Amino acid sequence: MKKGIHPNYFEKAEILCACGNVIKVGSTKEKMEVEICSNCHPFYTGKKKLVDSTGQVDRFQKRMEKAKKIKAVKSEAKKKKVSKIAKKAITKKTASKNK
Structure with a gap:
């Protein structure tokens, strides 16, 4: 691999959900914010609600x-x-x- 052309990789990057859930993943971005995650999405929770x-x-x-x-x-x-x-x-x- 060539040096100096690849983005920085953060092994403990955080994904912050609007519901308050924090998920730690590996990513090239250090922090990300999302509106819906697996913790609050109706498909995964089984609860019907308007998204x-x-x-x-x-x-x-x-x-x-x-x-x-x-x-x-x-x-x-x-x-x-x-x-x-x-x-x-x-x-x-x-x-x-x-x-």
Whole structure:
């Protein structure tokens, strides 16, 4: 093997989980942080729970709320436009009758 081209190897590297579990492994990184490990993953624990990776459910719900607001604004703008067109048509009819 060539010298000086390989990364440093840490035999007691730590993996820190969000649940508080610490796993010691060999790695080229000294410390790593993970969201889910075998200690808290539903597949390994047998417990059913929602695994929400970085708030994906919350982000989806926010997008849906925003879409509803935009849809309401657009439909209101469309109603205003339709009523404006209807008023123009009525004024044209009354103007043509008055001639």
